[in-house]
Amino acid sequence: MQHLKNDIFIKALLKQPIPHTPLWMMRQAGRYLPEYRQIREQAGSFMNLCSHPELACEVTLQPLRRFSFDAAILFSDILTLPDAMGLGLFFTENEGPKFSCPVQSSADINRLPILDPETELRYVMDAVRLIRKNLQGSVPLIGFSGSPWTLATYMVEGGASKHFQKIKGLMYGQPKLMHTLLDKLAQAVAAYLNAQIDAGAQAVMVFDTWGGLLTSEDYEAFSLYYAKQVSSLLHRTADGQPVPSILFTKGGGLWLERMADAGFDALGLDWQTDLTHARLRVGHKVALQGNMDPVLLYAPPEIIAEKVQTILQKYGHGSGHVFNLGHGILPDVNPEHVQAMVDAVRRYSPQYHQ
Amino acid sequence: MQHLKNDIFIKALLKQPIPHTPLWMMRQAGRYLPEYRQIREQAGSFMNLCSHPELACEVTLQPLRRFSFDAAILFSDILTLPDAMGLGLFFTENEGPKFSCPVQSSADINRLPILDPETELRYVMDAVRLIRKNLQGSVPLIGFSGSPWTLATYMVEGGASKHFQKIKGLMYGQPKLMHTLLDKLAQAVAAYLNAQIDAGAQAVMVFDTWGGLLTSEDYEAFSLYYAKQVSSLLHRTADGQPVPSILFTKGGGLWLERMADAGFDALGLDWQTDLTHARLRVGHKVALQGNMDPVLLYAPPEIIAEKVQTILQKYGHGSGHVFNLGHGILPDVNPEHVQAMVDAVRRYSPQYHQ
Numbered sequence: 154m155q156h157l158k159n160d161i162f163i164k165a166l167l168k169q170p171i172p173h174t175p176l177w178m179m180r181q182a183g184r185y186l187p188e189y190r191q192i193r194e195q196a197g198s199f200m201n202l203c204s205h206p207e208l209a210c211e212v213t214l215q216p217l218r219r220f221s222f223d224a225a226i227l228f229s230d231i232l233t234l235p236d237a238m239g240l241g242l243f244f245t246e247n248e249g250p251k252f253s254c255p256v257q258s259s260a261d262i263n264r265l266p267i268l269d270p271e272t273e274l275r276y277v278m279d280a281v282r283l284i285r286k287n288l289q290g291s292v293p294l295i296g297f298s299g300s301p302w303t304l305a306t307y308m309v310e311g312g313a314s315k316h317f318q319k320i321k322g323l324m325y326g327q328p329k330l331m332h333t334l335l336d337k338l339a340q341a342v343a344a345y346l347n348a349q350i351d352a353g354a355q356a357v358m359v360f361d362t363w364g365g366l367l368t369s370e371d372y373e374a375f376s377l378y379y380a381k382q383v384s385s386l387l388h389r390t391a392d393g394q395p396v397p398s399i400l401f402t403k404g405g406g407l408w409l410e411r412m413a414d415a416g417f418d419a420l421g422l423d424w425q426t427d428l429t430h431a432r433l434r435v436g437h438k439v440a441l442q443g444n445m446d447p448v449l450l451y452a453p454p455e456i457i458a459e460k461v462q463t464i465l466q467k468y469g470h471g472s473g474h475v476f477n478l479g480h481g482i483l484p485d486v487n488p489e490h491v492q493a494m495v496d497a498v499r500r501y502s503p504q505y506h507q
Numbered sequence: 508m509q510h511l512k513n514d515i516f517i518k519a520l521l522k523q524p525i526p527h528t529p530l531w532m533m534r535q536a537g538r539y540l541p542e543y544r545q546i547r548e549q550a551g552s553f554m555n556l557c558s559h560p561e562l563a564c565e566v567t568l569q570p571l572r573r574f575s576f577d578a579a580i581l582f583s584d585i586l587t588l589p590d591a592m593g594l595g596l597f598f599t600e601n602e603g604p605k606f607s608c609p610v611q612s613s614a615d616i617n618r619l620p621i622l623d624p625e626t627e628l629r630y631v632m633d634a635v636r637l638i639r640k641n642l643q644g645s646v647p648l649i650g651f652s653g654s655p656w657t658l659a660t661y662m663v664e665g666g667a668s669k670h671f672q673k674i675k676g677l678m679y680g681q682p683k684l685m686h687t688l689l690d691k692l693a694q695a696v697a698a699y700l701n702a703q704i705d706a707g708a709q710a711v712m713v714f715d716t717w718g719g720l721l722t723s724e725d726y727e728a729f730s731l732y733y734a735k736q737v738s739s740l741l742h743r744t745a746d747g748q749p750v751p752s753i754l755f756t757k758g759g760g761l762w763l764e765r766m767a768d769a770g771f772d773a774l775g776l777d778w779q780t781d782l783t784h785a786r787l788r789v790g791h792k793v794a795l796q797g798n799m800d801p802v803l804l805y806a807p808p809e810i811i812a813e814k815v816q817t818i819l820q821k822y823g824h825g826s827g828h829v830f831n832l833g834h835g836i837l838p839d840v841n842p843e844h845v846q847a848m849v850d851a852v853r854r855y856s857p858q859y860h861q
Contacts, residue, residue: 316837318805325806325814368800369781370817407760407779425761427723446722451672452679460679463724483670 159292162224166397166419166440168473174502175223180481181216182228188215199244203229209280220495224293229277231299231360234345235308237273238265255311262334270348278352285353296354298345300361301338301379339379343386350388350396358399365404384416413438424479428467442475450486454493461497470505513646516578520751520773520794522827528856529577534835535570536582542569553598557583563634574849578647583631585653588699589662591627592619609665616688624702632706639707650708652699654715655692656730693733697740704742704750712753719758738770767792778833782821796829804840808847815851824859
């Protein structure tokens with residue numbers, strides 16, 4: 154196993170001492186980078202980009218050439234997993250991702266196959282292996298998946314949604330069937346993440362993008378319960394090294410105490426959640442990742458630097474904080490503003506680790 | 508002053524003893540009712556409906572003919588106030604409300620007039636008077652306004668928005684100017700609500716639809732601070748009767764303790780916020796209104812009845828709860844499902860008031 158030259162991201166997730174706060178950015182490989190847009194255009198489609206390991210590897214590495222991020226994240230999409238389960242993912246110009254065969258009945262749910270991700274999502278594992286090789290141990294590689302609940306929302310709605318009537322219709326009207334689907338997805342997500350770990354992912358993150366649209370008790374029963382199932386099945390080490398895990402529920406700020414008991418090493422926080430308060434609430438149980446408002450990256454660089462300081466101060470002294478945005482970077486942000494954020498984290502974070 | 512035949516809504520907001528839990532529904536006058544759609548079509552445009560007191564009165568009363576709601580709410584739109592300030596409100600088919608003259612500079616902000624709502628929003632006050640007359644004291648009439656922050660988002664964005672880049676750009680880049688705008692709006696909102704109270708509104712509600720997209724500290728500084736200004740200026744009685752007030756911040760569940768100190772009699776809760784926990788957090792300071800998931804109204808009637816029971820149980824015994832949805836009813840809900848909700852509240856709530 155390659156020795157990591159920079160392991161402060163891993164150490165922060167494990168709350169081990171580090172010299173400064175690590176930093177990466179959700180959707181750091183993305184449209185705000187001109188070099189990404191160039192490859193994206195060459196690829197012809199978003200799915201081509203995901204499914205060709207050499208292209209996925211290239212766009213994964215692009216942000217690291219510009220910015221001194223402390224982690225790489227696999228370039229992929231959370232919907233590759235349901236696509237491999239036979240739902241037929243495609244992307245439309247204005248409406249985002251769609252499935253040609255959404256899940257609409259108990260027959261559809263029973264028909265969902267149990268995947269062997271190494272075979273049926275081989276392009277993802279090949280990308281992980283290729284990225285690891287190219288990283289040469291410079292920084293760790295993060296693998297990821299959508300949460301069972303979040304994947305289910307897309308699979309049942311057939312794509313993005315505003316009010317989530319179909320998935321909530323299933324959940325309220327046929328809760329047992331909903332649980333059958335989520336149980337299958339928890340198995341699939343765990344197998345998918347473990348395959349990524351086996352292929353070389355050095356940390357994993359579960360994106361629960363739509364957990365925050367649930368009531369408190371439904372979040373517990375339909376989202377968090379299955380995230381826990383995933384965490385209980387995750388490989389905790391690879392090549393003798395710990396593989397930490399992160400759970401991110403957008404809009405989950407009300408439920409941090411319960412999320413902290415779900416078996417993950419860290420929680421991702423959206424920007425609405427106060428970091429000082431969050432740290433008090435989760436205590437020593439988990440590290441915290443976040444949580445700058447992505448829209449702040451439109452502000453002048455000096456304002457960005459000021460807000461970075463506020464966030465570092467809000468977490469305070471000691472390890473256990475990974476600097477990040479509270480959600481993905483928006484596609485038309487000026488990369489120089491990202492540089493301002495990176496510079497400020499580098500400049501102002503060491504004082505919190507003395 | 509007319510004596511109210513049914514004042515349990517007012518009493519619940521003031522936490523006075525009542526025989527059962529009062530109920531109304533956000534957007535109860537709306538598209539889910541065929542009789543509303545008929546009048547809306549006759550009116551030709553949404554703004555015609557708002558600006559003709561006899562039409563606004565008619566659609567306000569429609570839901571009360573079907574359902575035994577314990578309050579009426581003025582049929583209007585939160586954007587009538589900025590429209591009267593000269594921004595030129597219009598509605599597009601697919602993109603919702605727009606302003607032809609959005610606020611884009613300090614000159615635009617300085618130019619915003621100080622309104623006399625009785626003159627410049629006379630159609631609203633005439634509607635309030637007409638509705639009060641037609642209600643004949645059956646149930647109280649709720650007046651409302653957008654919060655200063657929420658009005659500012661529409662005024663600066665020029666309409667609805669996904670990421671709120673313009674308003675956040677102003678807030679992050681020129682906070683003083685943002686405060687100037689919000690200060691003006693707080694005065695305007697208070698004057699607008701007081702004019703509604705003078706015209707006959709018996710309770711008022713402030714809709715802070717977009718407060719939940721702010722960081723915790725920005726919510727305090729840019730939304731809640733100005734909601735407090737509004738509450739401090741509100742008339743507290745009319746004709747010797749108390750006029751209670753409600754603050755609703757969608758996505759504000761993280762900040763209930765601070766909202767409870769803002770001078771309102773009650774807080775509106777979205778469906779993500781656990782009602783038991785919310786009541787513990789706000790203590791005796793405020794009543795609570797909410798908080799059924801609007802999407803639940805698509806579920807079968809027996810499921811609706813079951814979830815109504817859960818919500819009543821979550822609030823528990825004693826006065827201080829107004830049953831409502833956690834956000835507005837969706838336009839294609841079957842009115843029979845609303846009836847199921849109403850019936851369940853009537854049937855299961857008396858036990859919590861013995």
